Amino acid sequence: MLVEREAEVGGHARSRREQGHTFDVTGHWLHLRDPRMQRLLASLFPGSSGEGVAAGWVEVERKTKIHAHGVELEYPFQANIHGLPLEIVQECLLGLVEAREARARGEAWAVDPRNFEDYARARFGEGIARHFFVPYNRKLWGMHPNGLAPEWVRRFVPEPDPAQIIAGAIGLRQTGLGYNARFMYPKAGGIDALPKALARAIEARCAASPSEHALRTATAVEEVDPAGRRVKLEGAADWTPYSRLISTIPLPELVARVDPKQVPAPVREAAAALRWVRWRYLDVATTRPIPADWHWAYVPEERFPFFRVGVFSNAVESMAPPECGSLYVELQDRVGEPDLPAIAQALVEVRALESTDDLRFCRVRDVEYAYVVFDDAHAAAVATIMAWLDAVGVRSCGRYGAWIYNSMEDSMLSGLAAAQWASGQLDAAAHTEAVARREAKPAPQAANS
Structure with missing residues (x-):
């Protein structure tokens, strides 16, 4: 027997639809590297939409940016600091050199970092840590990163080598870094297509075998x-x-x-x-297309009320009606009432909106369990x-x-x-x-x- 507390399966991998707009619980882009999972997706969506992608799905090349100091940078920050004010670029490169020297001298914080801040300083230098890793993660986690252990980062934080960092500082774009350089998504829109397909497969198996127990939704375990x-x-x-x-x-x-x-x-x-970290985010619908072409952007500066913004409709057009947009906005404040006019104005500044007049509707969402x-x-x-x-x-x-x-x-x-x-x-x-x-x-x- 499979028991699900909610009326639909999927947990956080679910979608909401309103007035032709589709929203996931923030970004849920599917990255499959394991052949078993690739075969599973193909079995759930038989056929092919080209290049070995399961029928009804598309493969998208990630477009990710970082908005810092009034500049839109390529992702990841540590490999693409070209375009920042020159004094900041100098600070970042000098910090990289100093961190490598500290490691060579055997300084404990550089050789065996005990918290996430020291990991960022040791791996990328004081400048890159100060201008991105510390402020961004403080906004995301709601706590200073010196209170976070470094273990979780090994797969999820790109670690370009010094040559790549220097190349990115002089304007040679460093792209394709990270586990999520490409992702898959349902062509019709909504990541809930995946858990719904799994549920259909379970129900079909139960129907074919009387000994199998059925899926029960809207049933909590007390x-x-x-x-x-x-x-x-x-x-x-x-x-x-x-x-x-x-x-x-x-x-x-x-x-x-x-x-x-x-x-x-x-x-x-x-x-x-x-x-754990609780989440507060916004589902935002617009009456015009989004001026930016990225799929999501990181926003480390404290003056912005959000730390990440994503554009569903830039990845898959079906996530919004024609000539409209669907976004998610992850907020730094998880407690107070969101200042929607201020948030809208900030979205204009990072090019997620052309004008605050473009807002069609905005919904405040809360997630109890987001990050461990x-x-x-x-x-x-x-x-x-x-x-x-x-x-x-x-x-x-x-x-x-x-x-x-x-x-x-x-x-x-x-x-x-x-x-x-x-x-x-x-x-x-x-x-x-x-x-x-x-x-x-x-x-x-x-x-x-």
């Missing part, structure tokens, strides 16, 4: 009893037994759904130590909880179930491994080892992000 191997579903009079349990419930909530008498004190303490916080307590707390879950026969997976930072493909692979575990093809220890090995392995410098 309580989990690992000792009795049963769950209490919302609205059900009786408990539902299970042989093996896979959960994608956010990790602290999963622990909270177990009777505290069954949860060892160290596990309860570990769950209490987990932290990688602080000093994270690694030990997650290891403690996962070891206990393994011992009681529960597999917790996905971004929030595994309490990690990952891509959609990573979550799909996590689900695949969990399914293999549940069917006896992969034991818990092997799964834990495989996940740890994958997360610890850095990607090549020119292709990671």
